Amino acid sequence: xxxxxxxxxxxxxxxxxxxxxxxxxxxxxxxxxxxxxxxxxxxxxxxxxxxxxxxxxxxxxxxxxxxxxxxxxxxxxxxxxxxxxxxxxxxxxxxxxxxxxxxxxxxxxxxxxxx
Amino acid sequence: xxxxxxxxxxxxxxxxxxxxxxxxxxxxxxxxxxxxxxxxxxxxxxxxxxxxxxxxxxxxxxxxxxxxxxxxxxxxxxxxxxxxxxxxxxxxxxxxxxxxxxxxxxxxxxxxxxx
Numbered sequence: 001x002x003x004x005x006x007x008x009x010x011x012x013x014x015x016x017x018x019x020x021x022x023x024x025x026x027x028x029x030x031x032x033x034x035x036x037x038x039x040x041x042x043x044x045x046x047x048x049x050x051x052x053x054x055x056x057x058x059x060x061x062x063x064x065x066x067x068x069x070x071x072x073x074x075x076x077x078x079x080x081x082x083x084x085x086x087x088x089x090x091x092x093x094x095x096x097x098x099x100x101x102x103x104x105x106x107x108x109x110x111x112x113x114x115x
Numbered sequence: 116x117x118x119x120x121x122x123x124x125x126x127x128x129x130x131x132x133x134x135x136x137x138x139x140x141x142x143x144x145x146x147x148x149x150x151x152x153x154x155x156x157x158x159x160x161x162x163x164x165x166x167x168x169x170x171x172x173x174x175x176x177x178x179x180x181x182x183x184x185x186x187x188x189x190x191x192x193x194x195x196x197x198x199x200x201x202x203x204x205x206x207x208x209x210x211x212x213x214x215x216x217x218x219x220x221x222x223x224x225x226x227x228x229x230x
Contacts, residue, residue: 033218042119042206042220043160056216089158100210100218101148101167106160 002026004107006092012113018080021110024073025094032069033104034077035091043091049075050098082114117142119209121221128197129229136192136224138207144168147211149183149190154223155203163205166190197228 005024013019025032030051035043046065048056051072060067064083069075079086089111093104118141128134140149151163164174166183174181178195194201207221 040222042208042222044220045218048216091160093160098216100212100216101165103150103162103165104160104218105162106152108157108159111158 004092004094004105006107006110008110009108010111010113012115013082015084015114016081018078019082019112020079021077021090021092021112023075023077023092023107025075025092026105029094029096029105030072031095031098032075033091033093033095034067034075035093037089037091037109039088043093046077046090048098055098079112082112084114087112087114117144117209117211117217117219119207119219119221121205121207121224123224124222125225125227127227127229130199131196133193133195134197134226134228136194136205136207136226138190138192138221140188140190140207140209142188142209142211144211147209150208150210151181151190151192152206152208152220153203154206160206163192194226197226199228199230202226202228 007022032049034046037043047060047067049069052069067077089109091109093106095102095104120139147168149166152160154160180193182191204223204225206223210218
């Protein structure tokens with residue numbers, strides 16, 4: 001069974017440029033998460049989807065970040081415009097459902113560097 | 116409020132030594148789940164174990180064992196006879212659902228196993 005797929009693995013952009021990350025979760029997993037991980041820290045939730053509905057986006061900086069999961073499968077996270085402080089690893093994860101009782105499966109992440 | 120504390124930022128041991136990683140959590144819920152994840156240098160978080168709040172049985176899986184004690188709100192992880200391949204960052208996480216679903220990671224403990 002394929003795991004969570006993310007692309008690109010690395011991205012270097014100049015500040016004020018837009019950037020997009022893509023995630024394809026494990027087949028059959030209804031819940032999809034986007035996390036931000038800074039160096040030396042644990043993952044911090046940005047947004048959680050149940051199928052195509054964003055059920056928790058309270059930590060998403062909506063002035064510059066957006067996300068979508070149109071068909072309830074793969075998802076895109078966008079930053080526009082990027083700032084220096086956005087440099088981090090962006091992780092995508094999926095789980096069978098969003099009750100919290102199931103473990104999450106993570107992709108390899110996208111390491112973003114904003115110069 | 117819910118919180119996960121991993122007070123050990125970094126631990127170094129010599130190969131074959133036993134090592135225990137501490138995790139202390141805070142929650143007001145009676146129903147919750149605890150998890151451990153491993154993040155090797157490659158970056159992808161890997162699920163290790165899940166425990167629900169009603170199951171205080173300790174668990175052993177090969178060289179890994181977990182000690183869950185509700186009385187002290189701890190869910191500690193022990194690696195017996197550590198190996199160099201155990202070198203990674205280990206995260207403890209808490210999941211609960213009381214109206215809104217929350218999934219919180221600790222800040223992680225970096226384990227270095229020296230040959």
